[in-house]
Amino acid sequence: MKSLKIICPNGHLGFAPLKVESFRLGVAQKPDYIAADSGSDDIGPVPLGSDTCASPASWQEHDLEQMLLAARELDVPMIIGSAGDTGSNSRVDMYVQMIRDIARRHDLPAFRIGWFYSELDKELVRGRIRSGSAIRGLDARDELSEDELDATTRIVAMAGVHPFVSLLEQKCDVIIGGRCSDSAVFAAPALYHGFPEAQSYYLGKVLECASFCAEPYGAKETVLGEITRDWVEVTAMHPEQRCTIASVAGHAMYERSNPYHEFVAGGMLDMTDCHYEQVSEKTTRVTGMRFVPAEELRVKLEGSGKVGERYVGMAGIRDPYTIANVDEVMAWGRRQVEERFGPDGWELHFNVFGRDGIMGEMEPLRDRPGHEVLVVVQGVAPTREMAEEVAITGTRQLFYARLPDVKGTAGGVSFVFDEVLPASPAHRWTLNHTMAVEKPLDLFPIETAIVGEKTFADA
Numbered sequence: 001m002k003s004l005k006i007i008c009p010n011g012h013l014g015f016a017p018l019k020v021e022s023f024r025l026g027v028a029q030k031p032d033y034i035a036a037d038s039g040s041d042d043i044g045p046v047p048l049g050s051d052t053c054a055s056p057a058s059w060q061e062h063d064l065e066q067m068l069l070a071a072r073e074l075d076v077p078m079i080i081g082s083a084g085d086t087g088s089n090s091r092v093d094m095y096v097q098m099i100r101d102i103a104r105r106h107d108l109p110a111f112r113i114g115w116f117y118s119e120l121d122k123e124l125v126r127g128r129i130r131s132g133s134a135i136r137g138l139d140a141r142d143e144l145s146e147d148e149l150d151a152t153t154r155i156v157a158m159a160g161v162h163p164f165v166s167l168l169e170q171k172c173d174v175i176i177g178g179r180c181s182d183s184a185v186f187a188a189p190a191l192y193h194g195f196p197e198a199q200s201y202y203l204g205k206v207l208e209c210a211s212f213c214a215e216p217y218g219a220k221e222t223v224l225g226e227i228t229r230d231w232v233e234v235t236a237m238h239p240e241q242r243c244t245i246a247s248v249a250g251h252a253m254y255e256r257s258n259p260y261h262e263f264v265a266g267g268m269l270d271m272t273d274c275h276y277e278q279v280s281e282k283t284t285r286v287t288g289m290r291f292v293p294a295e296e297l298r299v300k301l302e303g304s305g306k307v308g309e310r311y312v313g314m315a316g317i318r319d320p321y322t323i324a325n326v327d328e329v330m331a332w333g334r335r336q337v338e339e340r341f342g343p344d345g346w347e348l349h350f351n352v353f354g355r356d357g358i359m360g361e362m363e364p365l366r367d368r369p370g371h372e373v374l375v376v377v378q379g380v381a382p383t384r385e386m387a388e389e390v391a392i393t394g395t396r397q398l399f400y401a402r403l404p405d406v407k408g409t410a411g412g413v414s415f416v417f418d419e420v421l422p423a424s425p426a427h428r429w430t431l432n433h434t435m436a437v438e439k440p441l442d443l444f445p446i447e448t449a450i451v452g453e454k455t456f457a458d459a
Contacts, residue, residue: 001193002228005031006186007237009067009222011209013038013080014053014060018220022211022238026222027070029237033189034071036063037182037208038095039082041302041429048086049153049304049427057094060084064095065102068174072108079164079175079185087156087179089119095176103451110452111174114167116444118178120155120301128435135301135433139257144433151305152430158300160265161200162440164188170448178444179302181264182208190227197291201269203227205252205262206234206286213251214241235283245276248284265300265440267293296436299443303431307347309387313377313395313420315413322412323369325403326352329413330375332401333394337379340393347380347426348394374416380426391420 007026009018013036027034043054053060064080071078084091096115103111126149129135135144156179165188167175177185183204190200203225206213211221214236222237234243252271253259262269270290277285317323330350337348354373356363375398379391399411406412437443 001032003226004033004190004193004195005029005224005226006033006035006189006203006207007031007222007224008036008186008207008210009034010036010063010220011212012040013063014055014085015040016055016220017059017062018066018222019238020066022221023066023070025237025239026224027074029224030074031076031224033077033079034067034074035079035185035189035207036067036210037081037185039085039087039179043085045304045427045429046424048088048156048302049306050425051086051088051090051154052424053091054085060095061098061102064098068099068102068108069106071174072111077168077173077175077189079177079189081164081177081180081182081185083176083178087118087177088154089117089178092117092176092178099174099176100451108452110450112170112172112448113174113176113451114170114172114446114448115176116159116163116167116178116446118156118159118180118444120157120443122149122152122155125149125155125301125435133436135431135435136298138300138432138434141432144431148430152303153305153427155301155303155431157435157443158265158302159444160184160299160440161188161191162265163444163446165192166441166446167448168192172448174451183262183264183269186225187264195227196229197267198269198289199227199229199232201262201264201291202271202274202286202289203232205269205271206232206248209251209254211236211238211241212254213248214238214243215247216241231285231287232289233279233283233285235280242282243284245278245284248286249274249276266297267291297438297440298434298436301431301433301435303429304427305430307426307428308380308382309384310423310426311379311384311388311391311420312423313379313391314416315375315377315395315398316372316416317375317413318372319412320371321406322403323355323373326355326369326373326375328403329398329401333377333397336397337390337393341386341390345382346386346390347378348390349378349380350394351376375413377420378423378426379420384422388420388422395420
């Protein structure tokens with residue numbers, strides 16, 4: 001093939017439904033593949049730890065249906081990575097079943113589906129630790145200890161291109177991936193067709209978030225990527241969007257500590273010398289990328305562990321004196337919880353929106369709060385009953401806090417709700433590490449099946 005075209009309709013499939021109009025414009029371009037990533041750890045550790053999704057199943061099925069019908073219409077492969085937000089085994093099975101249901105509902109001709117799993121048994125990881133093969137921490141984390149492993153509920157390994165390529169070699173028409181690198185979803189078909197690693201991984205990088213690489217900003221719109229042996233081009237499908245030098249280069253630097261380096265299982269995409277050229281109003285061409293193979297094959301591991309049950313309360317403050325002393329108000333609430341439950345066995349978290357609710361101590365303007373603030377209170381404890389009481393105490397006691405110079409008897413706090421609200425169990429990230437593997441498919445079991453094939457019982 002001299003070139004390969006892939007459309008991506010959604011940067012996180014199911015997180016919000018794809019926009020059908022620009023997707024159909026992309027389909028009209030007759031791409032060779034339709035692909036999307038469906039996962040992210042941006043959603044926090046709860047979905048992985050609790051083995052749930054962050055979005056309604058109906059949104060995810062909507063996107064899968066649009067993509068499957070278009071892929072079967074064009075007779076081109078469809079690829080999904082990190083199924084169901086986390087890529088855990090149950091999410092992969094859920095997507096495979098959704099594909100079966102959609103195919104049955106539309107009476108689609110038979111096609112081959114392939115999928116792979118990414119979950120790891122904790123005992124496999126423990127064995128690597130005990131054998132002396134260090135599970136190295138990322139982002140200044142220490143090497144993984146057995147204590148931290150024991151605190152982990154669920155682990156997924158982040159696949160590279162390898163299981164996708166294997167399933168393409170088995171002529172799968174639909175591929176559902178477990179947890180994987182975002183860029184691998186798009187780089188794999190390019191590599192399968194023989195395109196260079198550097199261009200293939202850049203194609204993955206620029207397509208992974210769909211219309212995030214276009215301007216003006218508009219989420220969930222389709223973009224089209226084309227690769228040759230020399231360059232990658234990306235084109236916005238929405239009539240009002242353009243892929244410009246600024247938008248494409250800006251996206252290349254998105255979500256990384258080093259703006260020029262993208263690490264995957266097996267190497268690093270180096271974008272330091274990339275050159276961007278506006279070849280038409282809606283299309284930017286990129287050249288100059290390099291791929292640096294890794295000396296050792298290491299796979300990223302993500303793990304989440306449950307902290308406890310959780311309830312949430314909300315308190316608004318308009319009184320300027322109470323706002324100026326909000327830290328003392330929150331300290332009062334914490335002391336009341338400690339009086340009730342003792343110093344250990346619970347957690348109480350406060351976020352002050354209007355002062356530093358988003359950035360915390362990193363907020364440069366935290367000494368200049370707004371004229372009103374909202375305190376979000378999270379109570380975490382081993383049981384739901386205790387978590388509810390911790391949250392109620394931490395919230396209501398903000399009203400009763402005694403501050404110096406206050407002469408009145410009423411508090412300076414109002415409540416959005418009189419009660420506290422049940423929330424998802426609290427989890428924390430326990431693994432952000434890499435593990436050495438001998439073969440790239442060692443951690444990712446693969447399966448295939450025929451969807452829509454008539455059995456003797458159906459005849």
